[in-house]
Amino acid sequence: MKFIDTHIHLQDYKLISAPQIIAAARECGVNGFVCISAKEDDWAKVLELSTQYPEVVPALGLHPWHVRQATPAWAEKLEALLLQNPRAQIGEAGLDRIKDGELLPQAEAFEIQIQLAKKYNRVLLIHAVKAAEWLPRFWPLLKGVRFVFHSFSGAKDLIKPIVENSGYVSFSQSILRMKNVAEIVCAVPQNCLLLETDGPYQSLEKGTESSPCFLPELLTKLAEYRHEDTEKLAAKVYQNSKDLFYGK
Ligand SMILES: [Zn+2]
Numbered sequence: 001m002k003f004i005d006t007h008i009h010l011q012d013y014k015l016i017s018a019p020q021i022i023a024a025a026r027e028c029g030v031n032g033f034v035c036i037s038a039k040e041d042d043w044a045k046v047l048e049l050s051t052q053y054p055e056v057v058p059a060l061g062l063h064p065w066h067v068r069q070a071t072p073a074w075a076e077k078l079e080a081l082l083l084q085n086p087r088a089q090i091g092e093a094g095l096d097r098i099k100d101g102e103l104l105p106q107a108e109a110f111e112i113q114i115q116l117a118k119k120y121n122r123v124l125l126i127h128a129v130k131a132a133e134w135l136p137r138f139w140p141l142l143k144g145v146r147f148v149f150h151s152f153s154g155a156k157d158l159i160k161p162i163v164e165n166s167g168y169v170s171f172s173q174s175i176l177r178m179k180n181v182a183e184i185v186c187a188v189p190q191n192c193l194l195l196e197t198d199g200p201y202q203s204l205e206k207g208t209e210s211s212p213c214f215l216p217e218l219l220t221k222l223a224e225y226r227h228e229d230t231e232k233l234a235a236k237v238y239q240n241s242k243d244l245f246y247g248k
Pocket of ligand 1 (some may be wrong): 200
């Protein structure tokens with residue numbers, strides 16, 4: 001089975017280096033990574049990793065947690081880098097009501113990144129936490145944008161608008177903590193399904209960094225919940241990731 005980790009912050013590993021993570025992941029069948037940035041400081045690091053490793057697809061963006069600290073020209077800088085780097089996708093961007101209860105300025109930053117995704121036809125990697133109330137105004141804007149709700153562990157009701165708007169749902173190991181994991185996992189059609197670790201974050205074991213080597217186990221668990229053949233589901237999820245991030 002082959003895997004692509006569609007959301008990993010390779011530049012943020014502390015206990016192990018990015019080259020070590022990539023080498024270990026290869027041994028586990030993970031041969032692609034979408035390396036995600038959260039803030040401006042990450043952009044150069046993510047681009048460097050993607051130059052060093054052709055299997056690393058860079059994603060440049062501004063996470064809702066970092067919007068208030070961004071420099072005034074962040075959006076222009078981001079646009080210039082997107083133009084220079086045709087493989088770069090956008091993210092992570094989005095909305096987080098736990099970290100910041102105010103819709104602005106998060107919404108503005110999110111909207112800018114939606115527009116950039118539309119203008120340059122890049123995939124938009126979305127972080128949405130407790131944002132269900134804020135999302136309805138964004139669905140019309142997301143029309144025609146290829147987007148992913150990353151590390152999905154929201155309400156089952158949210159899956160319907162994502163799928164109806166041709167979006168993707170990406171699961172990390174954190175879905176396994178949900179009480180209604182089976183219900184959520186079964187609600188996502190195969191052709192919208194992606195996998196990720198959000199590494200080094202969201203490890204199931206305290207004090208450790210999550211590893212792409214968990215993806216085979218995660219896929220196996222999802223296949224069990226969905227009553228589907230593990231190899232076939234793995235092949236489909238791999239193909240979804242490949243088509244979306246590496247071109248058909
Ligand atoms: Zn992330």
